[in-house]
Amino acid sequence: MKHYLCSIGAALALAAAPVWAQQPPDLQACIDRTADAPGSVVQAFHACYDESTGYWDKQLNDRYQKARAGCNAAAKPDECRQKLRHAERLWMQYRDAMSAAFDQVSSGAGMGAMPARGTVLRATRHQAEELDFFIRQAESFKEAGQP
Numbered sequence: 001m002k003h004y005l006c007s008i009g010a011a012l013a014l015a016a017a018p019v020w021a022q023q024p025p026d027l028q029a030c031i032d033r034t035a036d037a038p039g040s041v042v043q044a045f046h047a048c049y050d051e052s053t054g055y056w057d058k059q060l061n062d063r064y065q066k067a068r069a070g071c072n073a074a075a076k077p078d079e080c081r082q083k084l085r086h087a088e089r090l091w092m093q094y095r096d097a098m099s100a101a102f103d104q105v106s107s108g109a110g111m112g113a114m115p116a117r118g119t120v121l122r123a124t125r126h127q128a129e130e131l132d133f134f135i136r137q138a139e140s141f142k143e144a145g146q147p
Contacts, residue, residue: 024055027121049117056124063131064088070138084134088127095123 027048034044064084071080102116 024059025051027052045114046117049114049121053117053121053124056121056128060124060128060131063128063135067131067134067138070135070142073138073142091123091127095120095127098123 025048030048030051031045034041034048067084068081071077071084074080098119099116102119106115
């Protein structure tokens with residue numbers, strides 16, 4: 001059973017591979033450490049996902065603020081910030097809806113909650129990466145003198 005749980009954790013961890021200079025918590029190492037630890041494996045796995053998701057959530061929030069600042073280089077900065085805020089709100093609705101759908105499929109309790117937690121982790125990481133791309137594009141246009 002523990003090997004099966006570790007395999008699930010490994011698959012989800014690979015989908016959340018790091019891309020930043022500051023490395024996120026190592027989800028797989030955390031799962032490996034907790035798989036044989038005394039106590040509740042489920043609670044330990046949840047703590048591992050909470051730690052990783054917390055890291056990516058901070059990255060997301062930092063990049064959102066930088067992306068908003070990047071809108072200053074746009075021809076219409078206020079419109080850019082408005083569109084960015086609208087996109088972020090739609091993304092949050094998507095993330096929450098997908099998590100809820102996984103909860104329905106997996107019963108949402110114990111190890112059944114892991115797919116939903118993995119979805120939130122992957123979606124948050126992906127959105128942070130998307131905002132990082134937005135920031136790089138805004139910077140490149142600003143350096144080129146293009147609005």
